[in-house]
Amino acid sequence: MHGFKKFIMRGNVIDLAVAFVMGAAFVAVMNSLVSDLLTPLIAAIFGKQDFSALTFTVNGSVFRYGAFINALISFVLIATALYFFVVAPLNAVADRRRRKAGLPVLDEPPTELELLTQMRDLLREAPRR
Structure with a gap:
């Protein structure tokens, strides 16, 4: 159990976990930007969304x-x-x-x-x- 705790507490594992969570949040922001702002703009120009x-x-x-x-x-x-x-x-x-x-x-x-x-x-x- 001590080895697992040492592994988890290493900096690169924590950094990777934080990066994963931030990436997931960023995906939500980008998807919202595209679906809620850019796609309706394209639909307004071309008439089909x-x-x-x-x-x-x-x-x-x-x-x-x-x-x-x-x-x-x-x-x-x-x-x-x-x-x-x-x-x-x-x-x-x-x-x-x-x-x-x-x-x-x-x-x-x-x-x-x-x-x-x-x-x-x-x-x-x-x-x-």
Whole structure:
């Protein structure tokens, strides 16, 4: 029992639990944003909010392609909202912090080859023992 308690109280397990709960809460917020705000906005523009009734039948099998369209629209709206409301603002904050610290703003992360080249150059410059 002591080993289990030690395992549970390790920082990474607690961090993972907190991240899971926060992720679940964030999913609810994003779903509400899409279903309560963005989807009605799309419906106001295009005149149709729910495509789940769209189907076709082949040899007695019903294909509900409207449900797929709903899922696809929901995915695109969630990805768009996530980018513009979370990713872009956090990137702007990170860039502002880098500028304040006097560091260059990174447009794109360095490639593996660039990192290896930098490591090689730093090793060459290091004093020999």
